[in-house]
Amino acid sequence: MSLINLFNGLVYGSLLIVMCSGLALIYGLRRVVNFAHGALYMLGAYLGYSVALHSNFWVALVAVPAIMALLGALLDRYGFRLLQNREPLTVVLVTFGLLLVIEDFVQTVWGKANLSLAAPAMLDFSIDLLGTSLPVYRIGVVVAGLAVAAGLTLWLRLSSVGLAVRAASTDPTTTAMQGVNTDTLSALVVGVGTALAGLAGVVAAPFLSLSPSMSSDVLIDSFVVVVVGGLGSLGGAFVAAMALGLVQAFGAVYLPDTSVLLPFLLMLAILVWKPAGLAGSRT
Amino acid sequence: MTFLQVAVRAIAALALGAAAAAFVGSDAVLSLLAQATIYALFASGVGLLLRQNGSASFGHALFFGGAGYGVAALLKLQAMPAELAILATLAAMTLLAFLVGLVIVRVPGIAFGMVTLAMGQMAFLSTSRARGFLGGADGLSVEWPATVFGMAQSDLFRPATLFMLSWATLVVVLAALALLLASRFGSVTEAVRDNEERARFIGIATLVPRAAIYALSALVSGTGGVLAALNTGFVSPESLHWSLSGMTLMMVIVGGFKTLWGPALGAVVYFLFKDVLGDYATHWMSIFGVVLIAVIVFAPTGLAGLLQRLVRRRAPLAASAAAALEVRDARA
Amino acid sequence: MNAMNSSQPHPSCVLQADEVAIHYGGVKALDGVSLTLGAGQIRGLIGPNGAGKSTVIDAITGRRRLTRGRVLLQGEDVSALGAVARRRRGLSRSFQRTSVFGQMKVRQQVELASHKMGVADSGADADAVLRELDLLRLAGATAEDLGYGEQRRLDLALALVGRPSVLLLDEPMAGLSVQESHDLARHLKQLISRWSVSVLLVEHDMDVVFGISDEVTVFELGRVIASGTPAEVRANPRVREAYLGSAA
Numbered sequence: 001m002s003l004i005n006l007f008n009g010l011v012y013g014s015l016l017i018v019m020c021s022g023l024a025l026i027y028g029l030r031r032v033v034n035f036a037h038g039a040l041y042m043l044g045a046y047l048g049y050s051v052a053l054h055s056n057f058w059v060a061l062v063a064v065p066a067i068m069a070l071l072g073a074l075l076d077r078y079g080f081r082l083l084q085n086r087e088p089l090t091v092v093l094v095t096f097g098l099l100l101v102i103e104d105f106v107q108t109v110w111g112k113a114n115l116s117l118a119a120p121a122m123l124d125f126s127i128d129l130l131g132t133s134l135p136v137y138r139i140g141v142v143v144a145g146l147a148v149a150a151g152l153t154l155w156l157r158l159s160s161v162g163l164a165v166r167a168a169s170t171d172p173t174t175t176a177m178q179g180v181n182t183d184t185l186s187a188l189v190v191g192v193g194t195a196l197a198g199l200a201g202v203v204a205a206p207f208l209s210l211s212p213s214m215s216s217d218v219l220i221d222s223f224v225v226v227v228v229g230g231l232g233s234l235g236g237a238f239v240a241a242m243a244l245g246l247v248q249a250f251g252a253v254y255l256p257d258t259s260v261l262l263p264f265l266l267m268l269a270i271l272v273w274k275p276a277g278l279a280g281s282r283t
Numbered sequence: 284m285t286f287l288q289v290a291v292r293a294i295a296a297l298a299l300g301a302a303a304a305a306f307v308g309s310d311a312v313l314s315l316l317a318q319a320t321i322y323a324l325f326a327s328g329v330g331l332l333l334r335q336n337g338s339a340s341f342g343h344a345l346f347f348g349g350a351g352y353g354v355a356a357l358l359k360l361q362a363m364p365a366e367l368a369i370l371a372t373l374a375a376m377t378l379l380a381f382l383v384g385l386v387i388v389r390v391p392g393i394a395f396g397m398v399t400l401a402m403g404q405m406a407f408l409s410t411s412r413a414r415g416f417l418g419g420a421d422g423l424s425v426e427w428p429a430t431v432f433g434m435a436q437s438d439l440f441r442p443a444t445l446f447m448l449s450w451a452t453l454v455v456v457l458a459a460l461a462l463l464l465a466s467r468f469g470s471v472t473e474a475v476r477d478n479e480e481r482a483r484f485i486g487i488a489t490l491v492p493r494a495a496i497y498a499l500s501a502l503v504s505g506t507g508g509v510l511a512a513l514n515t516g517f518v519s520p521e522s523l524h525w526s527l528s529g530m531t532l533m534m535v536i537v538g539g540f541k542t543l544w545g546p547a548l549g550a551v552v553y554f555l556f557k558d559v560l561g562d563y564a565t566h567w568m569s570i571f572g573v574v575l576i577a578v579i580v581f582a583p584t585g586l587a588g589l590l591q592r593l594v595r596r597r598a599p600l601a602a603s604a605a606a607a608l609e610v611r612d613a614r615a
Numbered sequence: 616m617n618a619m620n621s622s623q624p625h626p627s628c629v630l631q632a633d634e635v636a637i638h639y640g641g642v643k644a645l646d647g648v649s650l651t652l653g654a655g656q657i658r659g660l661i662g663p664n665g666a667g668k669s670t671v672i673d674a675i676t677g678r679r680r681l682t683r684g685r686v687l688l689q690g691e692d693v694s695a696l697g698a699v700a701r702r703r704r705g706l707s708r709s710f711q712r713t714s715v716f717g718q719m720k721v722r723q724q725v726e727l728a729s730h731k732m733g734v735a736d737s738g739a740d741a742d743a744v745l746r747e748l749d750l751l752r753l754a755g756a757t758a759e760d761l762g763y764g765e766q767r768r769l770d771l772a773l774a775l776v777g778r779p780s781v782l783l784l785d786e787p788m789a790g791l792s793v794q795e796s797h798d799l800a801r802h803l804k805q806l807i808s809r810w811s812v813s814v815l816l817v818e819h820d821m822d823v824v825f826g827i828s829d830e831v832t833v834f835e836l837g838r839v840i841a842s843g844t845p846a847e848v849r850a851n852p853r854v855r856e857a858y859l860g861s862a863a
Binding site for chain 3: 467470471473474477478480481482483484485486487488
């Protein structure tokens with residue numbers, strides 16, 4: 001019994017890693033908390049559904065993040081860049097306005113009924129591990145989460161673009177003075193961030209059903225992760241994502257009535273101890 | 284503002300409300316006005332937090348819906364008379380908000396907003412799943428007794444009475460806030476908002492004032508929630524949903540939060556818009572999203588700010604007289 | 616011995632820093648600094664940028680936590696107390712980077728600061744300080760509308776109000792013109808002697824520091840390298856080499 005809970009926790013945690021990396025990256029560079037991130041995830045899921053319907057899942061897995069990356073670059077160029085000298089709350093509210101527009105768009109195009117997307121045939125079976133039957137698709141999700149975590153960490157640490165991103169996240173003015181085109185860099189990073197949201201959506205579609213409320217459900221959890229981990233900290237987000245996934249999975253089984261409160265309680269507990277999150281907030 | 288200035292404005296506003304209640308014939312219009320007033324209260328709570336703490340709450344529906352649920356639960360249990368149930372709910376909620384505030388106001392920047400969003404949505408999720416006593420997703424009807432505040436139900440639940448009650452509450456609450464914020468407490472919270480570090484270096488312990496403002500904003504929004512329960516006789520999880528919090532925050536931004544009455548104005552505008560745009564109601568969200576973005580980008584001080592600037596331009600003498608009075612008051 | 620020494624009675628220290636150290640992430644911002652401040656004394660702190668002058672003020676006022684050492688105010692160990700508690704015990708500071716309440720009116724914020732220090736007639740106290748710093752005519756102005764020099768004076772006013780017993784000034788002349796600096800220095804000297812405040816003054820303008828200080832402490836790389844009267848310090852070869860240059 002326990003292994004399947006642990007596994008489910010890892011699966012959801014991995015999904016959150018993909019989501020929250022995007023959120024953390026965008027915050028790190030633009031100091032913007034993207035309230036539209038959940039809506040972008042939802043848009044990614046629904047787009048993935050449609051693309052998969054006309055071709056297959058794997059095409060969706062590549063196409064949707066690409067589309068979302070383009071959207072992200074546009075969002076940065078015509079949204080974040082133009083508002084970069086305004087107060088942080090201003091930009092956040094703009095993303096909130098964007099959230100409303102995207103949610104309405106999705107509901108208009110795809111309707112309000114729940115939709116489901118089947119897992120790709122190649123991964124649609126289970127294997128037996130240590131006496132428990134684990135769906136291979138979900139193992140794939142965990143792999144995806146780890147790949148994103150590892151990939152981003154390596155990219156940021158080892159590549160020159162990654163170095164530029166880290167520098168710009170710490171001190172945008174000086175970095176720009178060193179000759180780094182911070183505008184292009186921002187568009188790139190925000191594009192990667194939104195692509196990750198879209199990727200999370202596509203990846204989630206086969207095992208979580210598509211519904212109008214999926215945007216806010218995941219947004220809440222993402223916010224808990226990012227606040228607990230510390231705004232702007234990727235490492236903090238990774239740890240917090242896994243913690244949240246595990247807490248929810250165990251809660252769903254052992255404390256079903258109050259399981260929905262667990263993330264909130266976890267968050268409050270951490271905040272009492274460390275108001276700026278585990279890794280501290282970047283201001 | 285002095286006590287006299289506030290009192291004069293309050294009385295004028297009350298008279299205006301009474302006139303509206305007496306002369307507006309249509310029940311539908313009065314009902315709409317009552318609703319607008321209730322949301323004006325809700326928005327005023329959110330606006331207070333934004334103005335005095337510089338913090339945006341994305342989850343204040345927790346207090347709006349929470350107060351309604353609190354009263355409904357107490358009445359269902361028949362634990363106490365309705366008037367006491369209202370007081371007890373508001374008192375308990377304010378206290379809880381203060382305690383939670385002590386923890387969360389220390390969360391820096393936008394993270395605070397994210398925490399409030401999570402809190403509000405958690406309340407929504409628990410309530411919509413709690414079948415049984417709280418009614419779950421279907422909600423709960425509020426079992427008001429035969430007389431409330433000494434009024435029989437048949438009198439109380441008339442649109443004109445409900446409107447007047449809501450309007451009077453709004454006026455009294457705003458007047459009380461105006462007086463409070465003109466006091467030492469108001470100065471302290473403004474200092475903390477402007478520069479928390481320097482506030483500590485001039486001897487202000489900053490945690491308690493900030494938590495107190497959070498609790499106060501909860502009380503104001505909660506009062507709106509109680510009135511909503513009176514107005515509709517029903518509470519449902521929708522009154523806790525984060526989209527409601529978000530809409531209200533939008534009202535605050537559109538109305539302008541630098542003034543106390545800005546959020547209320549925003550709520551009224553929202554309701555007018557909603558009525559006028561009735562046919563396009565399905566694309567509600569998009570329209571408001573766009574309006575919000577437009578206001579933020581082009582008119583950051585909101586409608587209240589625009590109105591104030593208009594008055595200054597049209598009546599420069601009056602405006603400079605007012606400014607001179609301010610300087611004199613500051614020296615007094 | 617120097618004539619200056621014998622004319623300066625130091626009955627007790629109002630402020631004492633004892634082997635104060637602040638280390639973080641491999642940086643030793645302060646590495647065992649000790650200094651004393653006598654009642655009614657003005658001590659200037661000088662040294663190159665990054666030498667630890669502002670850091671020692673941060674340490675004494677409770678803005679930064681000590682790695683080691685202690686701070687004594689009127690003989691009481693305040694090392695474990697926060698900034699609010701220290702302020703209420705009469706320890707006040709101004710800021711190198713102007714720190715005022717942008718959206719509040721000038722008089723309103725100065726009066727609030729006075730009130731928070733427990734002054735009964737905070738309005739009169741505020742007016743007195745504003746008059747001294749030539750800010751009374753701007754009493755009703757909003758802080759963020761003021762010019763740079765006026766805001767710096769407001770920053771000072773917030774520190775001066777409420778009759779602090781110990782005042783720590785962190786580069787009060789920063790960004791001011793030569794004339795403004797000298798005017799301010801003159802005002803400060805008058806205020807300080809009239810109110811018998813004890814002052815620690817961090818400042819780059821050598822004329823100002825040597826002109827108004829009773830004693831001077833020289834910092835370098837987080838340590839004190841010299842301490843004494845202005846004349847003694849000027850003559851100190853180590854100081855000349857590190858900071859003043861042989862022309863001083």
